[in-house]
Amino acid sequence: MTTGTAAAVRLDHVRRQYGETVALDGVSLEIRAGEAVAVMGPSGSGKSTLLNLIAGLDRPSAGRVTVQGDDLTGLDETGLALFRRRHIGMIFQFFNLLDDLSALDNVALAAQLTGTPAAQARRRALDLLDELGIGDRARTYPAVLSGGERQRVAVARALMNRPAVLLADEPTGALDSHSGEQVMDLLLDLHQIGQTLLLVTHDVRLAERCAGRVIELADGRVTAERTLEGHP
Amino acid sequence: MSAVWSVALAAVRRRRLQSAILALVVLCSTVAIVVALGLLEASSWPFDRTFAEQRGAHVVATFDRATVPDALLTRTAGRPGVEAAAGPFGQKALTVADTRQSLPPGPLTVVGRPGPGGPVDRVDLWTGRWAARPGEIVVNRPVEPLFSDLVGATVRTREGMTFTIVGLASSVSRTAEAWVTPAQMRTMNPTATQMLYRFTEAGDLRAATASVTAGLSPSGVQSYLTVKQDVSRTASAYLPFLVGFGLLGLLVAVLIVANVVGGAVVAGQRHIGVLKSLGFTPDQVMAVYLVMVLLPGSAGCLVGTGLGALISQPLLHRVFAGTGAAIGLGVGWWAYLTALVGVPAVVVLAALVPASRAHRLSAAESIRAGGGRRSGRGQAIQHLLSGTPLPRSVSLGLGLPFARPGRSALTLAAIVLGVAATTLATGLFRTMTAYGDTAQRVGHVHSVVHVGRPDQIRPKLGDAAIEALLRAQPGVRHVTADAWIDVRLLGHTSRIKAQFLRGDAATRGDVVVAGRYISGPGEVAAPSAFLRRFGLRVGDRLTLALGDARTQATIVGEVMDAANDLVIASWPTLTALDPGRSATQYEVRLAPDADVETFHAAVKAAEPGLYPRTKSQVDQNSVAVIGAASFFTLILGVVASLGVFNTVVLNTRERRRDLAMLKSIGMTPRQVTLMTVTSMAALGVLGGLVGVPVGIASHRVVVLAMMEAAGLSAPAILLDVWHVAALAALVVAGVAIAVLGAFLPARSAAALTIAEALRTE
Numbered sequence: 001m002t003t004g005t006a007a008a009v010r011l012d013h014v015r016r017q018y019g020e021t022v023a024l025d026g027v028s029l030e031i032r033a034g035e036a037v038a039v040m041g042p043s044g045s046g047k048s049t050l051l052n053l054i055a056g057l058d059r060p061s062a063g064r065v066t067v068q069g070d071d072l073t074g075l076d077e078t079g080l081a082l083f084r085r086r087h088i089g090m091i092f093q094f095f096n097l098l099d100d101l102s103a104l105d106n107v108a109l110a111a112q113l114t115g116t117p118a119a120q121a122r123r124r125a126l127d128l129l130d131e132l133g134i135g136d137r138a139r140t141y142p143a144v145l146s147g148g149e150r151q152r153v154a155v156a157r158a159l160m161n162r163p164a165v166l167l168a169d170e171p172t173g174a175l176d177s178h179s180g181e182q183v184m185d186l187l188l189d190l191h192q193i194g195q196t197l198l199l200v201t202h203d204v205r206l207a208e209r210c211a212g213r214v215i216e217l218a219d220g221r222v223t224a225e226r227t228l229e230g231h232p
Numbered sequence: 233m234s235a236v237w238s239v240a241l242a243a244v245r246r247r248r249l250q251s252a253i254l255a256l257v258v259l260c261s262t263v264a265i266v267v268a269l270g271l272l273e274a275s276s277w278p279f280d281r282t283f284a285e286q287r288g289a290h291v292v293a294t295f296d297r298a299t300v301p302d303a304l305l306t307r308t309a310g311r312p313g314v315e316a317a318a319g320p321f322g323q324k325a326l327t328v329a330d331t332r333q334s335l336p337p338g339p340l341t342v343v344g345r346p347g348p349g350g351p352v353d354r355v356d357l358w359t360g361r362w363a364a365r366p367g368e369i370v371v372n373r374p375v376e377p378l379f380s381d382l383v384g385a386t387v388r389t390r391e392g393m394t395f396t397i398v399g400l401a402s403s404v405s406r407t408a409e410a411w412v413t414p415a416q417m418r419t420m421n422p423t424a425t426q427m428l429y430r431f432t433e434a435g436d437l438r439a440a441t442a443s444v445t446a447g448l449s450p451s452g453v454q455s456y457l458t459v460k461q462d463v464s465r466t467a468s469a470y471l472p473f474l475v476g477f478g479l480l481g482l483l484v485a486v487l488i489v490a491n492v493v494g495g496a497v498v499a500g501q502r503h504i505g506v507l508k509s510l511g512f513t514p515d516q517v518m519a520v521y522l523v524m525v526l527l528p529g530s531a532g533c534l535v536g537t538g539l540g541a542l543i544s545q546p547l548l549h550r551v552f553a554g555t556g557a558a559i560g561l562g563v564g565w566w567a568y569l570t571a572l573v574g575v576p577a578v579v580v581l582a583a584l585v586p587a588s589r590a591h592r593l594s595a596a597e598s599i600r601a602g603g604g605r606r607s608g609r610g611q612a613i614q615h616l617l618s619g620t621p622l623p624r625s626v627s628l629g630l631g632l633p634f635a636r637p638g639r640s641a642l643t644l645a646a647i648v649l650g651v652a653a654t655t656l657a658t659g660l661f662r663t664m665t666a667y668g669d670t671a672q673r674v675g676h677v678h679s680v681v682h683v684g685r686p687d688q689i690r691p692k693l694g695d696a697a698i699e700a701l702l703r704a705q706p707g708v709r710h711v712t713a714d715a716w717i718d719v720r721l722l723g724h725t726s727r728i729k730a731q732f733l734r735g736d737a738a739t740r741g742d743v744v745v746a747g748r749y750i751s752g753p754g755e756v757a758a759p760s761a762f763l764r765r766f767g768l769r770v771g772d773r774l775t776l777a778l779g780d781a782r783t784q785a786t787i788v789g790e791v792m793d794a795a796n797d798l799v800i801a802s803w804p805t806l807t808a809l810d811p812g813r814s815a816t817q818y819e820v821r822l823a824p825d826a827d828v829e830t831f832h833a834a835v836k837a838a839e840p841g842l843y844p845r846t847k848s849q850v851d852q853n854s855v856a857v858i859g860a861a862s863f864f865t866l867i868l869g870v871v872a873s874l875g876v877f878n879t880v881v882l883n884t885r886e887r888r889r890d891l892a893m894l895k896s897i898g899m900t901p902r903q904v905t906l907m908t909v910t911s912m913a914a915l916g917v918l919g920g921l922v923g924v925p926v927g928i929a930s931h932r933v934v935v936l937a938m939m940e941a942a943g944l945s946a947p948a949i950l951l952d953v954w955h956v957a958a959l960a961a962l963v964v965a966g967v968a969i970a971v972l973g974a975f976l977p978a979r980s981a982a983a984l985t986i987a988e989a990l991r992t993e
């Protein structure tokens with residue numbers, strides 16, 4: 001376990017059980033602000049459960065999850081939703097874009113839910129899409145975007161509310177190698193400008209390229225933790 | 233167990249909610265269908281049912297007793313073409329004396345019969361008993377509790393005879409106005425003999441009658457068709473209303489069942505793909521889906537048919553109580569059969585359309601199609617809404633119906649019909665309330681004071697003194713003296729009733745639809761049905777006859793009343809016919825702050841021979857229509873809400889991943905609920921805006937048809953029943969149907985576990 005003064009994420013003896021199955025068993029860890037951490041492990045090791053608990057998408061059976069100083073244990077569903085708006089950006093393996101909305105509106109949606117006026121949200125969404133190199137695809141609908149483009153839109157949506165922590169669940173898992181490379185570059189760029197990043201991945205290359213620290217999970221426990229050279 | 237059967241059973245178990253909704257919708261729809269069919273049947277053929285029940289007489293023939301001996305008539309029963317015959321019965325026309333007694337004064341056709349049964353005209357002896365000895369009489373009256381008071385009353389005739397009423401019976405064939413024992417009849421020296429015939433073939437009654445009575449020269453022949461026409465007039469007034477609601481019920485039921493079943497099949501396309509990949513043939517897959525929807529559908533249909541049977545019986549009696557056609561009411565087997573066969577057929581047809589699409593798809597396509605709704609629909613609208621200043625959860629909700637236009641259209645249609653039904657029911661409620669208020673003279677007459685009959689305490693005061701006494705009571709505003717007398721309309725054979733009015737007749741609340749109200753001697757006002765029956769119009773003159781006296785009168789107005797045998801005339805018109813007549817009742821209007829019971833007590837104290845009664849504020853026909861309309865509105869509203877419920881369940885299941893994503897980026901449970909409810913509320917507003925005009929138009933069509941059937945001219949008070957506030961409230965009814973249906977699944981969507989939903993990719 002790594003300790004530090006500016007912890008963006010902290011888990012204390014977190015356990016998550018589904019019926020008889022123990023997905024996480026007494027996990028404690030800490031992620032500092034601005035750090036990029038990769039969580040690796042075989043299928044069923046508890047990676048996604050860990051991510052979901054940090055995002056407030058799921059609740060621990062025991063233990064405590066604290067993000068940006070907020071103890072998620074005591075928050076109700078509305079409190080968790082507001083927490084996610086303020087602090088969390090999420091990138092999914094299968095993008096999870098709304099098919100009925102253009103790329104621009106998918107990105108703007110995150111800000112509009114917080115009450116940001118449509119015009120202002122669209123302006124920022126367009127800026128983000130431009131920064132990610134797909135501004136020319138802003139009016140396009142997800143169905144006609146490539147996998148890499150869709151994931152860039154998803155990244156832009158995750159960044160829309162300037163989250164303190166960016167969580168990515170197998171972000172290159174559904175992409176071809178070329179698109180995967182582009183997304184890796186994007187995540188690296190984000191980390192380099194100080195974005196706190198937690199990656200869940202099977203992809204060793206992605207972890208080594210984007211993360212400064214790798215946490216390995218097996219059977220719901222942290223089995224190893226290592227710092228990678230050349231990263232902050 | 234075959235693979236198809238076991239897979240279908242498993243599918244029903246797995247889709248418990250979907251199956252339960254389908255069963256519930258089919259159940260409610262079946263109840264509506266059974267009740268609608270039952271009401272339609274009852275209102276279409278009330279006479280025929282009662283006629284069959286009573287083995288009514290196709291022909292009532294009367295013969296001159298002096299020239300046709302009974303022995304000859306008895307032999308006619310065996311003539312070819314006669315299925316059954318009853319008689320010969322002695323018949324005598326008596327005249328009820330005007331002694332302020334139980335029966336109205338005037339002619340009374342009496343027949344001597346040993347009992348109510350027999351091979352023809354089995355009359356319904358609904359209270360009391362049959363006449364067993366001389367001096368006893370049974371009177372023909374429809375099954376109405378208010379007539380029960382007649383049992384025990386005395387009837388005196390001008391011929392000097394006195395009878396005690398021992399029973400009341402109803403004969404749909406109208407073979408007599410009263411019955412006595414054959415022995416009593418023999419003592420009355422009957423002048424005519426009655427024979428009642430049922431024919432094996434009733435197609436050509438004239439020929440059949442001529443054949444049976446050949447050589448006997450009947451002095452009178454009454455066909456059942458004439459009676460049927462008159463009896464059916466009242467009941468057929470219900471027909472347009474019932475047809476309106478029946479059609480609405482059927483349409484809503486079919487739409488919702490199609491929506492629910494179609495949705496179940498579409499939602500199961502992925503499953504279809506999996507089955508095909510396992511080696512199920514397209515036909516087997518179709519069979520799985522048909523069984524899957526037929527199981528809950530049939531269960532709902534069976535229970536719905538049973539419930540419909542339970543509900544329809546009391547409803548039918550309630551609706552038809554007071555119409556005189558409530559004998560032998562019941563839902564025919566064909567209505568149950570139609571529901572039991574027709575509803576599952578609709579379920580199968582509704583399933584066939586989407587299932588046949590799945591039938592054509594390859595396994596891979598089915599699996600792909602099962603991944604969710606087709607993308608690319610309603611994108612332009614979503615883009616437009618995204619730029620509006622509306623809260624994002626609201627604008628997202630407004631765009632949702634466009635993602636599934638077919639399903640939304642079916643849901644919208646159900647809401648439109650639900651709102652139209654509510655509007656129609658509201659309009660009918662107001663119309664029937666206005667009609668009932670007019671019929672019962674609500675606000676115009678508060679008390680009716682009857683003069684004591686011979687078997688009651690007789691008043692010491694005379695007619696004029698009674699009127700003066702009533703006028704002198706505290707709180708009395710207006711008094712109208714009435715005399716109901718049977719008179720003849722010269723030039724016509726049938727008798728009519730005349731209501732002669734004295735005093736403040738203009739304050740009784742009669743609604744004049746043409747011409748003006750009576751104001752002086754020699755003037756009458758008549759209901760539309762009366763004018764139509766006798767081919768008269770306002771301005772025509774008619775001659776009224778009572779005994780040997782005659783007087784001419786001018787029809788100065790057409791009034792709103794369903795009676796086709798009534799005229800309202802001024803008192804001097806009666807005086808011209810019979811100067812000695814007295815009023816039989818007095819209609820009293822009190823001041824707004826006066827108490828009816830206090831008035832009644834004062835009247836009884838002043839004159840024990842007077843019997844005051846509070847004027848009923850309830851019109852039975854109006855209550856029946858309002859009751860049936862309320863039932864249909866309730867059930868159609870529930871079915872429409874269930875349709876919305878099903879649509880939202882399907883939509884939220886299909887959009888499970890989208891909902892989870894929205895929650896993952898910070899949409900609160902309240903916003904999820906708002907978005908989901910808004911998606912249906914939008915349809916509700918649209919449904920309200922379309923449904924209200926449809927309902928108003930239906931109301932106009934139904935009311936005009938009802939009035940036409942009842943022989944009434946429809947005055948503005950029955951048609952112009954709409955107010956802006958009420959119409960706005962009716963538009964809200966659409967929103968209410970939508971919100972009620974959407975709320976629970978919306979809450980369920982709000983409680984969706986995000987991690988779980990996102991894992992299902």
